[in-house]
Amino acid sequence: MALISVGIDHEHADLDFLERATILEHEWSKVLRTLVAQRNIHEAVFVSTCLRTEVVAVIDLFHGAIEDVVTTLSLFTGIEAGEFEHRLSVHFDRGVASHLFEVAAGLKSVVPGEFEVLGQLRRALELAKEEQTAGAELDELFHRALAAGRRVRAETTIARGTTSFAQAAAAMALEEFAESFEGARVVVVGAGQLAGGVAKALLDATPRLGELVIVNRGPERAEKLAREVGDERVRVATLASLNELVDRADLVAVAAEVPAPLITRADLAARDRPLLVLDLGIPRAVSLDVTEIESVRRVDVGDLSERVESALDGRREAVAEAERLLAEDVERYVAEQRARGASRIVSELRDHFDEVVAGEFARREHDLAKLEDSSRELVASLVRSVVAKLAHRPTIALKEAAGTDQGVRLTEATRQLFDL
Numbered sequence: 001m002a003l004i005s006v007g008i009d010h011e012h013a014d015l016d017f018l019e020r021a022t023i024l025e026h027e028w029s030k031v032l033r034t035l036v037a038q039r040n041i042h043e044a045v046f047v048s049t050c051l052r053t054e055v056v057a058v059i060d061l062f063h064g065a066i067e068d069v070v071t072t073l074s075l076f077t078g079i080e081a082g083e084f085e086h087r088l089s090v091h092f093d094r095g096v097a098s099h100l101f102e103v104a105a106g107l108k109s110v111v112p113g114e115f116e117v118l119g120q121l122r123r124a125l126e127l128a129k130e131e132q133t134a135g136a137e138l139d140e141l142f143h144r145a146l147a148a149g150r151r152v153r154a155e156t157t158i159a160r161g162t163t164s165f166a167q168a169a170a171a172m173a174l175e176e177f178a179e180s181f182e183g184a185r186v187v188v189v190g191a192g193q194l195a196g197g198v199a200k201a202l203l204d205a206t207p208r209l210g211e212l213v214i215v216n217r218g219p220e221r222a223e224k225l226a227r228e229v230g231d232e233r234v235r236v237a238t239l240a241s242l243n244e245l246v247d248r249a250d251l252v253a254v255a256a257e258v259p260a261p262l263i264t265r266a267d268l269a270a271r272d273r274p275l276l277v278l279d280l281g282i283p284r285a286v287s288l289d290v291t292e293i294e295s296v297r298r299v300d301v302g303d304l305s306e307r308v309e310s311a312l313d314g315r316r317e318a319v320a321e322a323e324r325l326l327a328e329d330v331e332r333y334v335a336e337q338r339a340r341g342a343s344r345i346v347s348e349l350r351d352h353f354d355e356v357v358a359g360e361f362a363r364r365e366h367d368l369a370k371l372e373d374s375s376r377e378l379v380a381s382l383v384r385s386v387v388a389k390l391a392h393r394p395t396i397a398l399k400e401a402a403g404t405d406q407g408v409r410l411t412e413a414t415r416q417l418f419d420l
């Protein structure tokens with residue numbers, strides 16, 4: 001068996017395709033169960049963020065597993081399998097560790113070093129364990145990736161300055177407002193980690209905003225977030241009052257997972273005062289045609305990505321140092337896995353040979369009983385010596401090739417040849 005990761009992300013697919021390929025959270029458990037029901041997939045973790053939809057799996061056949069993953073994604077997104085072909089990001093065995101460690105470190109994020117991804121990876125693993133689709137191998141891989149991500153943030157400067165998607169979004173909004181943020185009325189739609197981060201960043205900004213309303217379908221989560229923020233300028237409302245609140249707002253930030261846009265052109269048609277709309281949702285939570293209204297400015301994760309990229313020059317050195325640390329962690333992980341994998345197959349092979357020898361001695365016990373004790377011991381020693389010599393070369397080959405593509409092939413061949 002081998003490791004594979006298959007998915008789409010903002011580096012290989014445009015925002016429109018990422019939006020179409022988004023699978024809402026209430027479907028994630030079904031995705032996991034569907035994946036492990038496929039012929040070539042034994043274990044699976046499903047990772048979904050606003051700009052990443054990915055499967056990390058323990059598999060049998062490489063090409064068969066890719067087909068199984070694409071079939072599953074196609075089933076849940078309604079996208080034809082062929083549309084995924086040139087947009088997939090695929091990694092195999094060692095490449096899976098390198099890729100996942102970089103994701104955990106925030107090197108694959110729109111905002112390098114952002115910390116939200118650690119929580120997203122952790123929740124993805126927890127769900128897979130709850131659904132019993134992740135075993136010891138994926139559990140170890142994800143925990144090592146999370147540890148590597150924390151190490152990069154602790155030992156490099158990549159996490160200095162803007163270190164989260166939420167902070168970057170808030171900074172972009174403040175740039176748009178310039179000096180006119182004083183006393184602004186803000187509406188934040190959503191009550192999750194991203195919405196909370198945006199709310200806190202805006203409340204901490206200078207000049208100070210006047211009012212911030214947290215809008216959420218369920219009031220309990222919104223009220224909990226308001227308590228966590230602990231700011232007298234914050235109040236809570238439900239989606240039923242969204243239109244009324246938007247009419248009065250200067251800034252609306254939507255950070256919620258919704259199947260269809262919450263704010264449309266029709267909702268803003270009568271707008272005559274300037275309004276900035278931050279659409280941080282994938283799928284989009286604000287329809288694109290709101291920009292046809294002269295007083296409305298809409299920005300989304302695509303705009304955020306462009307701005308962050310243009311500001312990266314001062315952090316190239318930190319990224320290079322992070323890559324060096326990750327390479328060390330990947331090498332250590334692969335070496336340990338190689339030793340562990342080689343030990344397992346070699347142990348199984350030796351146990352098999354010992355069982356064969358013991359079985360033959362038991363079968364010929366009557367004949368051996370005719371020999372003197374010294375002769376029986378000589379025969380036993382001779383047989384074991386011959387078997388050890390026959391096993392020596394396969395054992396060395398398995399140890400030397402462990403952790404490589406050749407090692408996978410040798411391991412599978414050994415299992416087939418000796419029925420292990």
